[in-house]
Amino acid sequence: MRENPYNTILGIVKDTSINHNSPSIKIGKIITPPPEIQVSYNGIILDKKDVWISKYLLIGYERTAKGHIESATQNRAGGGGDAEYASHNHAIDNDYTDNIIYTDTLKAGDYVSIMPMVSEDNSSQQYIILDQIVHL
Structure with missing residues (x-):
């Protein structure tokens, strides 16, 4: 039986779409604030080598x-x-x-929004800390 060419095209479009979706934003919890930042995220502890952080979240x-x-x-x-x-x-x-001039920002126990990313040299998983968040 011959394969339906429309199904082939739809499969290619679906695979391309899945591979190019933006990563979803996750939630992390600050353990230690910057500059020696540690964040609990998805069962692991991220430290400053693992994260990028929005500069407005930094003291100074x-x-x-x-x-x-x-x-x-x-x-x-x-x-x-x-x-x-x-x-x-x-x-x-x-x-x-x-x-x-910001003198007080993230504290232990604060929640932050985190977006996974690939490092600039494509060699490792890293994370962007976007903002401090709260649940109402």
């Missing part, structure tokens, strides 16, 4: 915020009742820049 990560504020202070009265001390406010119309 600096982020800069810039913007413009337009507002006013709340009305406030003062003095002895003279006109110059009547209830008034002050306009706020300023540009700002604010730097935030």
Whole structure:
């Protein structure tokens, strides 16, 4: 009996799709925070040679915020009742820049999202720690 060519094509497409799917995201638990990170994952302990980590999860990560504020202070009265001390406010119309430096991030017991990957040289299994997560 002759093989159906459509089934052959569908089989090739299915195999290609399976082989090129993105790995699924998993959950790990921090045992030791960075820089000597250890993560419990799928019955094994990952350490810093096994993982890549989002830099904003590291202590010392600096982020800069810039913007413009337009507002006013709340009305406030003062003095002895003279006109110059009547209830008034002050306009706020300023540009700002604010730097935030992270001093506290991952702690033992925190859960993280992990995505498996192959190392850059294709020689070993590694993992990307994407973010800290919580279950509500």
